[in-house]
Amino acid sequence: MKVEAMLFGGVGLFFAGTAVLYGVWSRDPTGTAALIVAFGMAAVISFFCTMQYVRKGRRPQDLAGAEVADGAGPLEFFPPESGWPLVTALGFAVTATGVVFGLWLFLIGLGVLASGVLGLVFQYADR
Known part of the structure; x- marks a missing residue:
């Protein structure tokens, strides 16, 4: 996953730099916001x-010298149930609603969304 993290980190840095340059030169809030969102999505995947x-x-x-048998065994741990996808979906819905109704609702939704994403990532960190 290190290669994928570095790849998406590079994509995120590209979108961040592009957003800054585009925002300064064009003064177009729509395109700048789209580039910032693209940066955020790449940063979340990289994280x-x-x-x-x-x-x-x-x-x-x-590994360069890995055999097919090295990948044998259980593939992954799949949790039986989790409430974090619901929290993440709720946070995204409130954030999207906040874009329409006001900054205060957007910030509340962003907090709920961040807690949902962090809960998904660290849910079984001690496993």
Whole structure:
């Protein structure tokens, strides 16, 4: 997951730089907002991949001399149930509603969304 984290981190940095330059030169709030959202999405994926790499280490696919048998065994842990996807969906819905109705609702939704994403990432961190 280290390669994927670095790849999406690079994409996120590209979108961040592009957003700054585009915002300064064009003064177009719509395009700037779209680039900031693209940066945020790439940053979330990069953060997730980094946490997976820190938690699990290198995969057999990352090793140059790996055999097919090195990838044998249980593939992944799948949680039986979780409430964090519901919290994340609620946070996204409130954030999107906040874009229409006001900054105060947007910020509340952003907080709920951030807690939902962090809950998903760190739900089984001690496992």
